[in-house]
Amino acid sequence: MKRAALAILAAIAILPAQAQDKYPSKPINMLVPFAAGGSSDVIARLVGEEMAQVLGQRIVMENMGGAGGATALTRAARAEPDGYTIVIGNSGTNAASYTIYNDLKYTPADFVPVGLVAKTSPMIALKLDFPAKDLKEFLAYAKANPGKLSLGHAGVGSSNYLICRNFLKASGLDVALVSYRGAGPALNDLMGGQIDGVCDAATSLSGAVQGNKVKALVVATPQRLPSLPDVPTSVEAGLPAFQAQGWNAIFAPKGTPQPVIDKLNQALRTALSSEKLHARFKELSSVLPEKDEMSPEFVAKMVPAEIEKYKVLLSDAK
Structure with missing residues (x-):
């Protein structure tokens, strides 16, 4: 009886290891x-x-x-x-x-x-009809209209929120930050014209930029992105303090x-x-x-x- 009990206990003891060996089984x-x-x-x-x-x-x-x-x-x-x-x-x-x-x-x-x-590469993008053709014009417009512009992000605490915070700290702008449950809903509202811009990674913005659905303003990387060669870096655009990854x-x-x-x-x-x-x-x-x-x-x-x-x-x- 004792030998049988010990055998059962030994078998139970090796089950976790066997389960790991078979991982994943579902x-x-x-x-x-x-x-x-x-x-x-x-x-x-x-x-x-x-x-x-x-x-x-x-x-x-x-x-x-x-x-x-x-x-x-x-x-x-x-x-x-x-x-x-x-x-x-x-x-x-x-x-x-x-x-x-x-x-x-x-x-x-x-x-x-x-x-x-x-x-990933942080980026700021604007709605297509925004009245600024580059970062210099956007900064001038935003400073002339404090608190009136809006930038969407994927929620307070998200990486996109951090892009917004980096951008505002570098530029000193007074812009309203609009929180969403994800970058997708924010981008949808940008394309629909409900907000002025978004803070996001090029990963999720590339398709909309290439499809001429939004206007890429600047990317916070040392070099231009091969997939978006027309988008200036923050250094080229005149805001070198906006650097992030x-x-x-x-x-x-x-x-x-x-x-x-x-x-x-x-x-x-x-x-x-x-x-x-x-x-x-x-x-x-x-x-x-x-x-x-x-x-x-x-x-x-x-x-x-x-x-x-x-x-x-x-x-x-x-």
């Missing part, structure tokens, strides 16, 4: 903290599709807008740490939000990184087994080596991370530095 849920159509959503879908082919299981996207991404991050933090719930985060959701919100239900320690997915990374709940993290990271690395993905990233002005930046260790060191950076930028946000 579809994986990837939470996207914003409405469909924004840069995080676009990047998540592209990378998720490639990762799914490597893992042999579907990666199901679930868009959860609200509170600048905090709604989705709260759910991710509370999810079972078994590798079947992951979340795509960015500089807003996983860095700036800790300064902006006092009542978050999670902390940086509630997540373990899988790896960096992409680096966004990022997206995948996170899992704290306690997710290391073998599962390793398997997800390997799938991510394989996905980011896809020629198909390279071509789409180039079209969308998204930048692939370097190989060392894809590691969980790199993201684990990057996040605290980003949190400190946004404490300075957002010192008057509360």
Whole structure:
């Protein structure tokens, strides 16, 4: 009897390891903290599709807008740490939000990184009929009409909100910031003329700019983007202080087994080596991370530095 009991206990003890060996045995849920159509959503879908082919299981996207991404991050933090719930985060959701919100239900320690997915290029775009043909004219118009212009973003705490804050700090403008549940709804309102402009990443704006549906004003990068060669950099346009770079990374709940993290990271690395993905990233002005930046260790060191950076930028946000 004792031998039988010991055998049963031994079998139970190795079940978790066996489960990890078989991971994934069912579809994986990837939470996207914003409405469909924004840069995080676009990047998540592209990378998720490639990762799914490597893992042999579907990666199901679930868009959860609200509170600048905090709604989705709260759910991710509370999810079972078994590798079947992951979340795509960015500089807003996983860095700036800790300064902006006092009542978050999670902390940086509630997540373990899988790896960096992409680096993005911040941009300001205007509605097509806005009466300014370049940044110099826009700044003059905005200064002559303080508080009357509006810039949309994906919610307070989102990476797009940070683009707005960077832009206003660099320009000294008095402009109303309009919060949406994602970059997609903000862009739709811009194309409909309900707002004057948006702060967003080129990843989600490229199609609208190339399709002549919105007017790209400036990009906050050192060099012009190959996919949008006519859009001036902030230095060229006369606002060199407007420099920023966004990022997206995948996170899992704290306690997710290391073998599962390793398997997800390997799938991510394989996905980011896809020629198909390279071509789409180039079209969308998204930048692939370097190989060392894809590691969980790199993201684990990057996040605290980003949190400190946004404490300075957002010192008057509360």
